[in-house]
Amino acid sequence: MIELAPDQLPPLARWFAAGSPGTAALAEHVPASGTGRWWADRAHAPRTLAVACAGHVLLRGDPSALAPDALAVFDAHYVQAPSCFLPALGSAFDRIVPWERMLYVHQVPVAAPRPPCGVTVRRLVAADAPALAALAPDTAWLHASWGGPAGLAASGLGWAAFGADEILAVACTYFHGTTYEDIACYTAPAHRRRRLALACVTALCQDIAGRGHTPSWTCSRDNRPSRLLAWTAGFRLAHEYVHYLTGKPARRDGGGTSGHPGHSAAAATFGDTKAPQRRTPRSRGPDSVR
Numbered sequence: 001m002i003e004l005a006p007d008q009l010p011p012l013a014r015w016f017a018a019g020s021p022g023t024a025a026l027a028e029h030v031p032a033s034g035t036g037r038w039w040a041d042r043a044h045a046p047r048t049l050a051v052a053c054a055g056h057v058l059l060r061g062d063p064s065a066l067a068p069d070a071l072a073v074f075d076a077h078y079v080q081a082p083s084c085f086l087p088a089l090g091s092a093f094d095r096i097v098p099w100e101r102m103l104y105v106h107q108v109p110v111a112a113p114r115p116p117c118g119v120t121v122r123r124l125v126a127a128d129a130p131a132l133a134a135l136a137p138d139t140a141w142l143h144a145s146w147g148g149p150a151g152l153a154a155s156g157l158g159w160a161a162f163g164a165d166e167i168l169a170v171a172c173t174y175f176h177g178t179t180y181e182d183i184a185c186y187t188a189p190a191h192r193r194r195r196l197a198l199a200c201v202t203a204l205c206q207d208i209a210g211r212g213h214t215p216s217w218t219c220s221r222d223n224r225p226s227r228l229l230a231w232t233a234g235f236r237l238a239h240e241y242v243h244y245l246t247g248k249p250a251r252r253d254g255g256g257t258s259g260h261p262g263h264s265a266a267a268a269t270f271g272d273t274k275a276p277q278r279r280t281p282r283s284r285g286p287d288s289v290r
Contacts, residue, residue, distance in 0.1 A: 001039040001040065001048075001050065001066075001070050001071065001073055002039065002041075002042065003037055003038065004038040004039065004040050004046075005038075008038075008043055009031075010045075010046060012031075015049050015060045015061065016028075016051075016058065016060060018178060018179075019177065019178055019179030019180065020177065020179075020180065021177075021180035021182065021214070021216035021238065022103040022175075022216050022218045023056055023058070023175065023218055023243070024080070025175040025176065025177030025180050025181070025182050025216070026051060026053050026056055026058055027051050027058055028175075028176070028177040028178050029053065029176045029177060030051050030053050032176055033145070034147075035145060035146055035147040035151065036051060036053030036054075036145075037051070037052050037053070038050070038051055038052075039051075041065045041066055041070065046061065047062045047065035048060070048061035048062055048066055048070075049061050050074070053145055053175075054144035054145040054174070055077055055078060055144065056077065056078050056079075056080070056243075057074050057077045057078065057079045057080070057081075058080050058081070059071075059079060059080070059081035059082075059085050060081070063084055063085045063087070063088040068088075068091045069091070069092055069250070070088070070092065071088055071092040071093075071246075072092045072249035072250070074092075075093060075248055076246060077245075077246050078099070078243050078244070078245055078246075079243060079245075079246060080241070080243040080244075081244075086244075089246065091250065092246075092249065093246045093247045093249060094247045094248045094251070095247030095248070096244050096245070096246060097244065097246075098243075098244055099220065099243055099244065099245055100220065100221040100222075100240065100241075100242055101218055101240065101242065101243055102219055102220070102227065102240050103217070103218050103237070103238050103241065104217040104218070104219075104230045104231075104235035104236060104237055104238060105180075105215075105235065105236060106209075106215040106216070106233070106235050106236075107234060107235070107236045108234035108236065109234060110202055110205075110232070112199055112202040112203055112206075113195045113198055113202070115196070115199055116196075119161050119162065119163060119168065119194075119196065120161070121161045121196075121199045121200060121203055122159065122160070122162065123156065123158070123159055123203075123207070124152065124153050124155075124158035124160050124170075125153065125154075126154040128160065128167070129149045129152075129154070131160075131162075131167045132152060132167065132170070133148075133149040134166065135167060135170075135186070135188070136188070139186055141184075142172070142186050145174050146172075155172075155173070155176075157172055157176065157181070157204075157207075158170060158171065158172035158173070159171050159172070159203040159204045159207065160200060161191075161196040161199060163191075166188075167188075168187065168188050168194075169185070169186065169187040169188065169191060169199070169200050170185060170186050170200060171183060171185035171197065171200035171201045171203070171204040172184055172185070173208065179214065180213060180215070180216045181208045181211075181213050181214070181215055181216070182215075182216045182218060183201065183204060183205075183215050183216070183217055185197050185200060185201055185204075185229075197229060198233055201229070202233060202234075205233065205234065215235070216238075217230045217235045221240070
């Protein structure tokens with residue numbers, strides 16, 4: 001796969017359906033936000049196209065056009081692709097872990113809960129970038145789709161619960177599409193069970209609706225806290241799907257893969273590892289309340 005500059009892209013309508021909810025909105029988010037990268041099997045008249053952002057990848061096209069290791073650039077990514085890409089993914093990595101996902105769409109308006117005393121829920125502004133950066137290091141996924149804390153803060157598409165001098169919870173548009181905005185949220189561990197995430201999500205959903213868009217929400221099937229929060233916030237299940245967590249690029253020794261000459265990576269290791277648990281209530285990278 002080779003990386004394409006934005007001015008090298010083919011017409012995207014042929015590759016990605018416009019106005020899609022969930023992670024599929026990534027294909028619209030990347031050109032709008034300037035965050036993310038495009039890849040193809042060749043620059044002219046590509047047969048396979050990929051878009052990547054914040055550790056997520058959408059793959060479309062003809063996988064037969066790919067060399068065995070063409071997808072290795074997407075190691076340690078969550079890949080959403082038609083099933084015809086599974087052999088190509090299996091040959092490119094030492095392990096492919098299927099991960100069952102649930103896609104919710106906002107359908108029921110919910111009144112915002114009253115914040116606890118001393119807590120203010122408001123829109124993030126550019127000056128809040130340092131407060132976002134001060135969150136725990138393992139929350140970097142939260143602003144990855146915007147290129148970092150400054151990008152998310154300046155986007156105007158995030159809401160946060162503030163204490164005296166820190167952010168306690170955040171909800172934000174993660175992938176901004178033309179019809180749907182897929183959201184993420186996080187609550188600092190010491191402030192969970194105070195309905196702060198619900199307050200932020202409710203404010204964000206009202207904001208999204210005001211733009212004429214619809215919020216969507218994706219989470220792992222086994223992330224019960226995220227599913228409960230989604231339902232409480234007015235989201236309802238639209239459909240379920242599977243994406244794939246990729247491992248390390250497969251080794252090819254003597255014609256084999258993954259250090260096992262004569263055996264394909266897909267046959268040797270597909271689905272042999274339980275999907276790792278994401279870190280608490282949803283999100284994207286680690287599920288932090290999504």
